[in-house]
Amino acid sequence: MAIRKPRKSKVVKINHHSMLNIGTFMFGILFVYMIICLIMYLTSPHVTAYEVTAGPLSGNYKYTALALKSEKVVYSTGSGDIQYYARENSKVGVGNAIYSLGALSAPQSELGTQSVDASSADTDTQESTEQTAADQGTAQDNTDFSSFRNIASSFSTNYSSMDYQTVYNFKADAQTAIFETYTQNQTSSSYTGQNLITTDTDGIVVYSIDGMEDKTADDVRLSDFNKTNYKRTNLRMKDSVSANDPVYKLITSEEWSLIIPLDIKTATELADSTTVRFTFLEDKSTFNADFSILQNEDGFFGKLDISNSVIRFAGDRFIDIELQINKASGLKIPNTAIAEKTFYRIPKEYVSVNEDNEDEISLIKETYDTDGSAITKYITATVYDKTDTDYYVDTGLFEEGDYVLMKDSSKRYQISETKSLIGVYNINKGYAVFREITIIDENEEYCIVESNSSYGLAQYDHIALDASTVKEDAIVV
Incomplete structure (x- = not known):
């Protein structure tokens, strides 16, 4: 009997390699490193960079100026109902009609006016006159109504719910424009029972007073700039006036002045200036003005003498301006970037x-x-x-x-021995390095520092915008 040989197994054993090989180990290290970096990035304060620029530092010379003009208050010489014909802030010449006064008491010779006999000037007659004026104006060319468009546009642009007085001013201006148009197209017989008052002086008409009309630059005190106690009276709020009541005022000259309070530092900086350039903040228009410094027991005041634009600010006593004065030139950096550090002397x-x-x-x-x-x-x-x-x-x-x-x-x-230095943190290389600075000039937001110093800054360097977020030699993220 033959003996069978055992058959060889064809099963192949597969080697199971360990998961802890060198590749997995390196990947694990890299993954942990990335997690750590991410955590550091999320938890570390982020540094905002600022690029250093060169140029002058414009001072923050913004002021609320007190406007002094050649102002003449005109008073009524009689009593009666009053109606204004000249628009506020408009130029008038000798003989132009300013307002009409109901002939209740004063004779014509006292008023110095044109008087026409007619029926009584009661309320119904006045309303009828206004309606007639409106009807008459409809037949005029479009140019006759440009004043209405300008008044309405100005009111719409400048309206503020915080200053309802502008509504009354708009009403008075529109009414005055109607009567102005009406008087240009009527004969003297059209004025029913009223005395038409004309002016004997050229000027710009203003219908408000504030008691500062006679103030001069030498009289100015710091208390004059306190708006809390300031009071302006609108003369057009009355429907009737008595003899010697103020009825309007005239600005009789294009020459006027703006007075601003100065601290000692600014007064010293401007001591040698005879002219300054300034900007009206309301419309950003810029002009040159003669400049001088006044001093009294309240301190220093700057006086800007101007020979134009008075009509634009005829009714304003306080005007916001900014002096355009370029200060020292150098490297411009924000004040938030400045830090102080102590060093040892060797x-x-x-x-x-x-x-x-x-x-x-x-x-x-x-x-x-x-x-x-x-x-x-x-x-x-x-x-x-x-x-x-x-x-x-x-x-x-x-x-x-x-x-x-x-x-x-x-x-x-x-x-x-130690010494404290002021400087900024330079971050050009990705980490914070303290660099000393020498400040030439500064304002509330920026300062000018010396350039090209041995251990300082150069133009286009990058520094930390906020020094409080940086530590010496720390990596910037």
Whole structure:
């Protein structure tokens, strides 16, 4: 009987490799590193960069100026119902009609006016006159109504719910424009029972008074700029007047002045100025003005003398302006970027300057171990400032009481003296480096610093916008 040989197994064993191979290990390290970086990015304060620019610093010279003009208040010489014919802030010449006065008491000779006999000027007659004026105006050319369009446009543009007085002014201006158009197309027989009052002086008509009409630049005090106590009376609010009541005023000259309060610093800066350039903030128009400085017991005041634009601000006592004065030129940086840091003083004879980098010095530092033994080592330090005799280095390199040894000498200098420097954090290289600055000038938001200093800034450098978010040598994210 034949014996069978055992058959060979054809099953192939598969080697199961461990998951902990070198590739998985490296990937795990990379993944953990990425997670750490992400956490650091999300939890670290983010630094906003600011690019340093060069140029002048414009001062923040914004003021509310007190306007002084040649103003003449005109008073009524009689009593009666009053109706104004001249538009406010319009120029009038000698003989132009300003208003009409119901003939109730004053004779014609006292009023110096044109008087026409007719029926009584009661309310119904006045309303009829206004309606007739409106009907008559309909037949005129479009040019006759340009004043209405201008008045309505101005009211719409400048209307404020916080100042309802503008509504009354609009009503009075529109009514005056109607009567102005009417009087241009009527004969004297059309005025029923009223005396038409004309002016004997050229000027700009204003229908408000505030008691400052006679104030001069020498009379100005700081209290005059307090708007809380300021009061202006609208003369067109009355339907009737009595003898000697103010009825309007005239600005009789194009020459006028703006007075502004000055602090001592600004007064000193402008002491030699005879002209200044300024901007009306209302419409951003800019002009030149003669300039002088006044002084009294309340302090310093600037006086701007102007010979134009008075008609645009005829009714305004307070006007917002800005002086356009360029100050010192240099590198312009925001005040938020400025930081202060303390440094140790090292005498120059104790250091060696790096020939390849003048911002670095080498020195021999001696400190003491816990057992009292001296430890000496060479260190390299970054220079943050220097004088003719000293260098200033980071306080993190030393402990107070450490020594710096003079090379090839037995002399030693003990670390103790410090100096505070102001500067900014330069982030050009991706980490924060303190750079000293020397401020030439500043205002509320920016300052001008010296350029091209040995350890300072240069144009187009990038610095931290907010110094409080940065630490020395920290990586910027």
